[in-house]
Every structure is written in C-alpha cells, then in structure tokens.
Amino acid sequence: MARAPDALSATLASHVAVWPGLAAVGVVARDRSGYDAGTEVVATEVVATTGPLGERFEWASVTKLLVCLASLVALEEGSVALDDAAGPPGSTLAHLLAHASGLPFQGDQPIARPATNRIYSNTGIEIAAAHLEARTGISFGDYLSAGVLEPLGMSSTLLKGSPAHGASSPLEDLLLLAREMLAPSLVSPETLQVAATVAWPGLSGVLPGFGRQAPCDWGLGPEIRGHKTPHWSGQSNSPATFGHFGQSGSFLWVDPSADLALVGLCSTPFGPWANEAWPALSDAVLAWAGVLDRPAAGMERDRTSGDGPV
Numbered sequence: 001m002a003r004a005p006d007a008l009s010a011t012l013a014s015h016v017a018v019w020p021g022l023a024a025v026g027v028v029a030r031d032r033s034g035y036d037a038g039t040e041v042v043a044t045e046v047v048a049t050t051g052p053l054g055e056r057f058e059w060a061s062v063t064k065l066l067v068c069l070a071s072l073v074a075l076e077e078g079s080v081a082l083d084d085a086a087g088p089p090g091s092t093l094a095h096l097l098a099h100a101s102g103l104p105f106q107g108d109q110p111i112a113r114p115a116t117n118r119i120y121s122n123t124g125i126e127i128a129a130a131h132l133e134a135r136t137g138i139s140f141g142d143y144l145s146a147g148v149l150e151p152l153g154m155s156s157t158l159l160k161g162s163p164a165h166g167a168s169s170p171l172e173d174l175l176l177l178a179r180e181m182l183a184p185s186l187v188s189p190e191t192l193q194v195a196a197t198v199a200w201p202g203l204s205g206v207l208p209g210f211g212r213q214a215p216c217d218w219g220l221g222p223e224i225r226g227h228k229t230p231h232w233s234g235q236s237n238s239p240a241t242f243g244h245f246g247q248s249g250s251f252l253w254v255d256p257s258a259d260l261a262l263v264g265l266c267s268t269p270f271g272p273w274a275n276e277a278w279p280a281l282s283d284a285v286l287a288w289a290g291v292l293d294r295p296a297a298g299m300e301r302d303r304t305s306g307d308g309p310v
Contacts, residue, residue, distance in 0.1 A: 059265075103124045118200075216228070
C-alpha cells in the first residue's frame with residue numbers, strides 16, 4: 001500500500017499519549033487489488049499499532065460482536081434462523097440482536113412492542129446467546145470457541161460471565177476480530193453485510209453515553225453510524241461505519257468505504273475523555289488514509305443526557 005505506516009504509528013502514539021491510563025490501539029487495512037481466476041481476493045493487514053500488544057483489557061460491550069459472529073456462523077450452518085421466535089412475544093432472534101425486541105437494558109419484562117423503539121438491551125443479547133445454545137445443544141462458550149475464536153486464532157480471548165459484556169483479550173486478538181469484520185472468512189461477505197445493514201430503519205433510541213438519536217441505526221449486533229451526532233467515531237467516518245464500543249474504554253469500528261478498521265483498548269473506563277479522544281483519533285486515521293472530512297448530514301438530534309453502561 002502506498003500509505004506510510006510509520007507516519008500512522010506516530011499519529012496513533014501521539015493521540016494515545018494523552019489518554020488516561022494504559023491503552024493499546026491498532027489499525028487494519030483491506031486491500032481489494034488482487035484477483036485470482038476472476039475472483040476477488042481480499043487481503044487485510046495490521047498497518048500500525050501503539051501500546052502493548054499482549055496486555056489484557058476488558059472489552060465490555062464490544063463482546064456483543066462475538067455474539068453477532070457466532071449467530072451468523074449458526075445461521076449459515078442452518079442451526080438458527082433470524083426469524084426464529086426468541087425473547088418476548090412477537091420478538092425474533094433478529095429483534096434481539098438489533099436491540100428492537102422491546103426488552104429493557106436489564107430485565108426480561110418488555111417495556112415496548114417489538115420493532116417500535118431501539119432499546120439497548122444486555123438481556124436481549126444474553127437471550128440471543130441462550131437461543132443459539134438451545135438450538136445447537138452446545139454451550140454458548142463452547143460454540144463461540146469452536147466456531148469463532150479458534151478459527152480466527154483468538155487464543156487469548158476469554159469470555160467470563162455475560163455474553164453481552166464479559167470478554168477480554170490483548171490488542172492482538174481484537175485486531176483479529178477487526179480483520180474478520182473487515183473481510184470475513186467464517187461467513188460469506190453477503191451474510192456479514194446482513195448484520196451490518198440497518199435493521200428496522202427509522203427506530204429512535206438512546207445511544208448510551210451520547211443521548212437520544214433519531215434514528216438510532218443498528219444492525220444485527222453492530223451499531224451502525226448512520227448520521228448520529230454526537231458519536232464516538234469521527235466526522236470523516238462514512239454512514240456505513242459499523243462496530244461497537246464498551247464502557248471499559250474499548251471500541252472497534254469498521255468503515256467499509258475507507259477499507260479500514262480501528263480498534264482501541266484502555267484501562268480507564270469510558271467517559272468524557274473518550275467522547276473527545278475517539279472521534280479525534282478516528283479522523284486522524286482517516287486523514288492518513290486520504291479520506292476527506294465527511295460531516296454527518298441531517299438535522300441536529302434531540303439529545304438527552306444518555307449516560308449509562310454499555
């Protein structure tokens with residue numbers, strides 16, 4: 001690639017130097033230039049990192065991307081279907097993954113009808129994982145290990161407790177997940193695109209830490225940037241950017257328009273520092289890649305405080 005990775009490494013280091021606590025950050029790039037017998041060969045590479053590669057950090061809600069991938073693997077093998085009934089009455093597996101089941105943040109009693117509001121729900125993700133377990137006859141942890149972690153080489157990733165927020169790993173493993181989300185190998189690109197496409201467009205909701213968003217776009221697991229403002233990614237990120245962030249100080253985004261993924265892990269929990277630091281870093285990475293500023297279009301959002309666990 002023509003871009004200078006040394007310059008990017010210096011950029012990452014300068015940004016992370018002012019973050020509170022210990023942090024590790026990395027960038028993955030996708031190269032679509034290769035073709036083999038008329039079939040596009042998509043390669044990814046880690047182009048720059050800063051901070052300790054082997055230090056373990058908590059992921060918090062970035063863990064939800066693992067539930068997404070495991071569900072997509074089960075979908076392709078025929079163990080589950082997105083329209084499987086799961087959760088409260090009228091809800092499906094897709095509703096649960098897209099935070100559209102009507103379940104609250106925590107608790108199994110719905111507070112809205114399915115597909116009427118975007119209500120961020122840890123319980124919904126936990127029920128999605130339990131549904132996969134029931135349909136496969138394999139514990140979610142074992143299915144995740146066999147279907148996702150082992151094939152990707154994520155040998156240092158641990159899931160303890162809730163599948164909605166219980167994973168931890170060093171940066172090197174989170175970079176492997178980013179590579180998979182940028183250029184999938186476990187499932188087809190078409191299947192991953194289903195997860196990275198807005199489910200039930202137009203639903204409003206609260207993006208924890210960033211207030212009410214109308215609409216609050218979400219896919220089947222990943223949050224989709226759309227035209228949310230404020231947001232934890234950069235002004236230069238395309239509306240198609242998808243990923244997740246966590247209360248622990250973690251994040252992963254994939255911008256398919258830029259062929260880039262950015263991941264970050266920090267020992268300091270999410271807070272006002274991240275609201276400023278993550279978008280600034282995102283824009284700096286995209287500037288290195290030659291992406292011009294792309295201010296989010298649309299009207300100013302109706303925002304509430306929105307602060308809460310992710």
